[in-house]
Each structure stands twice: as C-alpha cells, then as structure tokens.
Amino acid sequence: MRAVVQRTLRSAVTSEGHECGRAGHGLTVLLGVGSDDTKDDVVYMAEKIMNLRIFEDDAGKMNRSLLDMGGDMLVVSQFTLYGDARRGRRPGFTGAAPPEMAARLYDDFVAAVRARGICVGTGVFRTEMVVSLDNHGPVTILLDSKKVF
Structure with missing residues (x-):
C-alpha cells in the first residue's frame, strides 16, 4: 500500500x-493499493498515517499527530501510485491491485481511520476526480507499507 500524505488546511474532491x-x-491522503496488499497493510498504513507527528506543537516542532490535534482526513484512491515508468514513456500499472480488491482494502482503510474517531471524507472509487487542497507547510510525506522507500 502506498500513500502520499499531505498536511492541509482544507481539501475537497469532486467526481x-x-x-x-x-x-x-x-x-489529505492519496492512497494506492498494491496487488500483494492484505489487511495487515491496511492496519499498518492507517496507524502510521494517523500517528505521523507532522503537526507543530506549542514550541513550533513537528511533534503532534492527527490524533493529537483532532484533525480531519480526506482519502482519495490513487492506483497511479503504482505506476512503473522506469522503462519507456508510458507507465505500467501491473503492480496495482485489481479494482475489486483495491476497493475492499481502500474501504477497510477508511473504516479503520473512522473507528479512531477521525472525520474522513472520501472520493468515489473508479471515477475521474478533481482534488483541490491547501498544502500547509508545505508538508508532503511518501509512505509504502512494504517499506520500499
């Protein structure tokens, strides 16, 4: 499972x-599901993202998590995070999970975050979407549940 995690002041998605x-x-989380992902990846990513200490404390240090500060999360499915462009000019997406599997694990991720009391907005799976956001910082973190990077 891969994610682009952005600290945002506000964000929205239209479909x-x-x-x-x-x-x-x-x-704001762009979330991609890989073909070899399982429920373990969902649990890892949900906990990792909710507990990332990327919000400033009273001293101006990034010491607070989303759970600490009581913020919101927007989660948008993004199979293109598995785009492989190492060869040629058109990315291949064979590492991305099939749509049915991806939808199930995406929904499991959203449910895991909501279960911790976070208000979660979502996009519409398998549609073309437009995401708008105000990246605060800017702070952008890349995560991979297999710890590839």
Missing part, C-alpha cells in the same frame, strides 16, 4: 462535477 468529500485542517 462528475459534484463534491463528494472534504476535510478541514488535517491530512
């Missing part, structure tokens, strides 16, 4: 011209 998800101050 087919209608806003389907939004978040206030907190995190």
Whole structure:
C-alpha cells in the first residue's frame, strides 16, 4: 500500500462535477493499493498515517499527530501510485491491485481511520476526480507499507 500524505488546511474532491468529500485542517491522503496488499497493510498504513507527528506543537516542532490535534482526513484512491515508468514513456500499472480488491482494502482503510474517531471524507472509487487542497507547510510525506522507500 502506498500513500502520499499531505498536511492541509482544507481539501475537497469532486467526481462528475459534484463534491463528494472534504476535510478541514488535517491530512489529505492519496492512497494506492498494491496487488500483494492484505489487511495487515491496511492496519499498518492507517496507524502510521494517523500517528505521523507532522503537526507543530506549542514550541513550533513537528511533534503532534492527527490524533493529537483532532484533525480531519480526506482519502482519495490513487492506483497511479503504482505506476512503473522506469522503462519507456508510458507507465505500467501491473503492480496495482485489481479494482475489486483495491476497493475492499481502500474501504477497510477508511473504516479503520473512522473507528479512531477521525472525520474522513472520501472520493468515489473508479471515477475521474478533481482534488483541490491547501498544502500547509508545505508538508508532503511518501509512505509504502512494504517499506520500499
């Protein structure tokens, strides 16, 4: 499972011209599911992202997590995080999970975050979406549940 995690002041996603998800101050997460991902990857990524200490404390240090500060999260499915562009000019996506599997694990991730009391907005799986956000910092972190990077 791969994620681009951005600390944001606000974010929103639209699908087919209608806003389907939004978040206030907190995190915007672009989430990709790999073909070899399992429920263990979901648990790892949900806990890792919710506990990332990328929000400033009173001393101005990045010491607070989303759970500490009580922020929101917008989660948008992003199979292109598994794009392999090492050869040629068109990325291949064979590392991405099949849609049915990806949808299930994406939903499991959202449920795991909601279970911790975080307000979560989402996109619409398998649609073309437009994501708008105000990246605060800017702070952007790349994560991979297999710890490839």
